[in-house]
Ligand code: ATP
């Protein structure tokens with residue numbers, strides 16, 4: 001079945017309710033008109049009955065008009081819009097007297113049960129409303145006064161009203177449907193704008209935004225939400241593009257260095273020491289490449305993968321000692337003094353491999369950016385349900401304006417360029433991502449030329 005458009009659906013739903021409502025209104029109008037028409041006729045008939053009852057007398061079981069001739073002329077002279085038909089009958093229904101306006105016609109006498117009741121009947125072909133009032137002598141019925149009044153005009157009025165309502169009903173519905181459809185169409189115009197803009201948006205063109213409707217209604221909110229979503233998508237795409245170009249640039253740099261060194265090396269015959277020196281340099285660059293590829297793989301691998309975590313009870317004391325001993329060579333080279341201060345044996349539920357990557361990155365940073373011969377302190381404190389691990393160095397520190405950028409991929413602060421410390425700028429973004437994954441709170445406090453403190457807070461849920 002073909003689905004109705006949203007616009008037509010709104011209009012149809014509106015029209016169904018309105019149709020029911022208008023039907024009820026029309027029915028009520030028709031009933032009120034019919035009721036008032038009948039009330040008027042009934043009242044007129046009753047007035048005629050009272051009037052004529054006064055004009056009769058009963059002598060020897062016979063109904064007689066007081067002034068018969070006068071009555072007849074009066075009836076003849078009555079020029080009324082809806083004249084009343086009057087007729088007297090005896091107790092068996094035989095005609096005694098009738099008003100001249102009946103001419104050859106005669107009102108129908110009905111059986112006794114209908115006495116004093118108003119009912120619809122026919123006078124030949126004319127619809128009339130009629131009453132037959134019993135005339136008594138003592139308790140004995142000696143005849144009836146029958147009064148009838150034509151319903152022709154009333155029936156015509158009611159018929160016309162019925163026809164008008166019948167014709168007006170579908171017409172009103174049609175007009176209302178068209179109006180509702182038009183209004184619905186106008187109200188959902190912002191939706192069309194959303195569809196149009198959405199069609200226009202591609203991966204390469206994320207700049208367009210949905211124009212916000214003037215009324216601050218649900219559609220305004222929807223457009224606003226979609227625009228926010230587009231902002232986030234655009235940011236993500238821009239970051240992804242930036243990452244890809246930075247990654248390829250970073251990969252190309254060591255490759256170019258290796259290529260250049262080797263090309264120069266083979267240009268002519270060289271001494272063995274010279275070969276050794278250049279090859280060692282190339283090995284260093286290959287190591288750098290290795291490190292970079294490892295970091296890139298890490299970043300790609302741990303993007304929102306909570307389900308792959310291997311959570312277990314991990315003893316942080318031994319994990320920290322392990323990481324320190326793995327870096328002992330670098331510590332020695334920098335002539336650093338690395339002290340560990342553990343309050344007690346601390347274990348937390350975490351992924352030991354990922355946690356050691358975090359610590360390793362923070363410690364290599366502390367080593368790299370420390371001043372030669374200075375100190376690095378590692379603290380581990382447990383209080384309540386909270387474990388805090390801090391790595392403190394007294395190195396070059398981070399400038400205030402760099403603080404909010406150090407977690408960006410490939411970002412390296414300017415003082416690292418000056419001091420010629422090698423790095424890719426991916427370490428802290430990996431640390432940040434892993435901390436999010438392991439639900440660890442990471443805070444970095446630093447002062448330029450004084451030192452840096454990285455604090456990890458783990459809320460142990462046991
Ligand atoms: P790598 O990817 O090899 O770790 P990196 O150390 O340069 O490279 P990050 O670990 O992400 O990159 O650090 C980003 C930047 O933050 C560094 O370039 C440095 O400027 C600054 N930084 C990080 N840790 C420290 C620290 N302990 N002392 C001073 N500066 C730091």
Ligand code: MG
Pocket residue numbers: 361364365423426427428
């Ligand atoms: Mg680093």
